[in-house]
Amino acid sequence: MSQTRDRIIQIIAEQAMLDPGEVDMAMTPSDLGIDSLGLVEAIFALEEAFDITVPFNANEPDKSDFDISSVGAIVGAVERLVAAKGA
Template identity: 65%
Template sequence: MTVSVKDRVIAIIAEQAVLDVDQVSPEMRLDELGIDSLGLVEAIFAIEETFDITVPFNANAPEKSSFDMSSVASVIAAVEDLVAQSA
């Protein structure tokens, strides 16, 4: 069985939030999951490694990034886009 991008991203975010996968849903915001700036950076590294992509993200100024890390759904959409571009 192939694991979807969505499921892998949710697993990465859940790990950073120290939650079970079933406690993380697409409509949730990363800040409400308790993911701080270090957790964001670690999630980005995990996403890059898992999907063999480069995330255009500036941890020092996340509001200036084209990679939206505000919600689980926005991260999933951005990763899906980057994966499609790299294919």
């Protein structure tokens, strides 16, 4: 696993109050017990950790380009934002 992916999973695990080893890429935020407020807090933590801006509107999550359907989708979306920032 990449350092970026490890850090993303660590942040999500902290929000879910789980050990990072318990987080699977196929899990959804609800599988992890993360509610909408927790998801927003996790997104803020990801933005701060990677110095990125996540295009996510908590009031209209379905209209976002940021896929929050699973841990793997969140990892992929953050990795793309990090890569775009470095380009």
